[in-house]
Amino acid sequence: MKLKTIIVEDEETSREILRNYLTKYCPKVDIVGEAANVDEALVLIRNHELDLVFLDVEMPKGNAFDLLEQVGDRSFETVFVTAYNQYAMDALNTHASYYLLKPVSIDELIKAVDYVSEIKTKENALDNKVLTAHTIDKQGKITIPVQDGFEVLSAQDILYCKADDNYTEIFLKNDEKKLVSKTLKFFQDALTYFGFARVHKSYLVNVNEITAYKKGKGGSVVLSSGKEVMVSASQKANLLTYFQ
Template sequence: MLNAIIVDDEEFARSSLYFLLQENCENINVSGIAKSVAEARTLLAQNAIDLVFLDIAMPGENGFELIPQVQQSKAHIIFTTAYDQYALKAIKANALDYLLKPIDIDELKESVNKASRYITMSKNGENRSESLQNLSASLNERNEIRKISLPNGQGYSLVSIDDIIHIEADSNYSVFYLANGDKITVSKVLKEYEEILPDNQFVRIHKSSIVNLNYLKEYNSKNGLEVILKNGGKLAVSRRRASDFADKVRAYTSFDGDKATSN
């Protein structure tokens, strides 16, 4: 059994989530329900909690302000939220779980199962703590995402986006090629990262590849339009993405020859 708390300022949201958990998640024991971050802090201090269902938008302190106490308790968080484009992007970038309201039963079950598996092999607490700290920083600054968490088989690697050279699709996986020569394969499709990464720096040039314009050395049309990266890699640009690619390069460079050469 996992001991959980529900944190939400809306009475209907609290009671409906409690009902869904009671009816569908036999391995969850709801140890307490809080309508504010202050009440949640008390529950975390007084109980051994494994899992926190945490609303984001609440009056006074928002859900993210509970993160330090959750880290201390080493509990796993599932964020519950109405749609907020920036917050969701930051949560996804840090590979953290979330449920959109109104909560879907199947998505709830899936999130609880993932949390259960994670808590069972919870030697990766340090990685998750780093991800939560990065999330807090991203949300405080509300700037572009600068780091993302990538599952690496042992836990999570927190990677600076400036160290990503390019990403290639491999069926339902995405393979990250990093500046230090490492490769990390993640069981998520390329589109998820296309939505997370800043589109003024990362460009989808093909259905199977995204490139970081920082590493663009040359692009030419000798063998059909292709890009040559600073690590020597060569990637095709699809015809339907060629115009968007050219526009992004034009906006990103001054065409002084230092970053890209057009042939």
């Protein structure tokens, strides 16, 4: 599939370089417009059904984060392009699919486009289909430490887990919450076999409890409790494989 794309970059030379690289090395991309600032970018975004936006961080009349805030719900993926690597964490938190440093590496650019193409292909394949999550239906139990010993939890009674620094909050289907002095990575390793997926740096969810997937604001899932959890761009492709 072709990815309808715009380039948002205030430097003309940088736009030209990126345009030439995409044209020569990324045949999956269809560049439908270019913008030099936030205002121009908003016009393009509102007038096109986009799949991908290449976005410089610092621009006249605002920055990339201002632009995404004004856009609100969005179904396109973003690839940040900047000379300043201190924006990496902000990029991830804003659900950028990829982060490219200037001068842009052709190999990294191809990887970025391929990753977005994978996400879009999987999303499109899931549209208007009756789905069954491809999880391993196994019963399992885990133990969590408590003050006077440990407590045993059934894996399938867990709705989702949320990171809290070096602690993890475990949310159960019965509306109980447990605070455990172990990292989310510990529970990711322990629960993956039982149909749990890491969807964000802060969230691990029971895939069997997902009732909806939303493309808006970069992507989110709705759980059976009504809780909506953001899906980071780096975890989208992995999550969508559960529903193919």
